[in-house]
Amino acid sequence: MKIYLNDQLVDADEAKVSVFDHGLLYGDGIFEGIRLYNGCVFKLEEHLERLEYSAKAIMLTMPWTRQEISDAVCETCRANGLKDGYIRLVITRGVGSLGLSIKNCDKPQLIIIADTIQLYPKEFYENGLPIITVPTRRCNPAALPPTVKSLNYLNNILAKIEAQHLGYQEAIMLNDQGYVAECTGDNVFIIHKGVLITPSASAGALKGITRDTALEIADELGIPWREANVTRYDIWVADELFLTGTAAEIVPIVEVDARKIGDGKPGQITARFLEAFRRRVCVEGTML
Template sequence: MKIYLDGKFVDQADAKVSVFDHGLLYGDGVFEGIRLYQGNIFRLEEHLERLEYSAKAILLKMPWTRKEISDATCETCRQNNLADAYIRLVVTRGVGDLGLSPWLCPKPSIFIIADKIALYPEECYIKGLEIVTVPTRRLNPAAFSPAIKSLNYLNNILAKIEARQFGAREAIMLNDQGYVAECTGDNVFIVHKGEIITPSATQGALKGITRGAVFDIAKEIGVPIREDNLTRYDVWNANEVFLTGTAAETIPITKLDGREIGDGKPGPVFAKVLAAFHKRVLTEGTRI
């Protein structure tokens, strides 16, 4: 496997960063997870825009143009002869001292990995996923904006650990007001009385790229969609529930906290969303 690292392609065994890199020491950096479908990088420009916004929010000045990063991303896929892949694009603060001060890190570092990923077994995409609500709360947006896709995912990791302890593969995280924020790495959607509803970013949800695609798809298939506050009660009593994320793609939820969602099977609205999504990923984006 070839990894793009600071302007060069290196073998996997040689893809190394310094132990003094603040991305490692403090999670000081930003990243994007991106999908390649049959030679098409889905919504690459949107991912790179979000990367730029995340970097600006933490005052991380990237010395590369968007085109340079785009070209490097495409070339990483070509170097590895991939037509379908998950791409991890990471920008760290770079090497500094053992203190927190980011201004003592003169040069950021960038690396790009293109490989396979499978978050859940294939059968879960067909039969649906059983999930739980966990005690760990999503960080308050006033403390740390969920729009910043940073390298520090410990909040999500703690929730993932709790999900496993409860025997589930995924978990819903509530915010400090008790409203649904998101899952550990996915956005949450419910279908209730013919309408799709999802938490807003102000409730702690990431503005996911796949999430945005669902808004476009809903208009295409003629299903009303909106953002609103959601409680566990709302999810328990939804007709359908599904999750979206670049790594997870789109996956139906058939049980939450031991309660069946709808009739316990993936629903018709999800089926329409999934079919439309599969068409879009081949046409929207950048050909490598």
């Protein structure tokens, strides 16, 4: 496998960064997860725009243009002979001193990994996924905005650990007000009486690229949608529920906190979203 590291492709076992890199020491950096479908990098421009927004939010000046990063992503995929897969694009603050100050960080590090991924087993897409709500709360947006896709995912990791210890693949995280924010790695959508509802970024949800795609699909299908504060009760009594994410794509949820969603099977509207999503993935992106 070839890894793109600071303007060159290197073998995976030679892809190394300094132990003084602030990305390692403090989680000081940003990333994007991007999908590749049949030689087409899905929504690459949107991902790179969000990357730039994250960089601006944490005051990280990137020395590369958007086109240079786009070319590097495509080059990495071609070097690994990939037509379908998952791309992890990472930018760290760079090498610095053993302290929080960024003044001594010399230059950002660019890392691109192109590989395969399967977040959930295939049967969950066909039969639906059961999930739970976990105790760990989503970080308050005033502390660390969820719209910044930073390298520090410990908040989400702790919630994931809690879910896995109880035998679940995924979990809902609430914000400090008790409203639904998101899952550990996915955005949450409920369908109630024909209306699509999802938490807003102010509630602690990431502005997901696949989330935005789901809202576009809702418009395409003529399904009304809105952002709103969502409670656990709203989840329990929803007619349908699904999650979205770059790695997860669109996955139906059939049970939350031991309560069946609808009749306990993936819903018909969810199936329409998944079908529409699969039609889009090879036409909305950047060809290698």
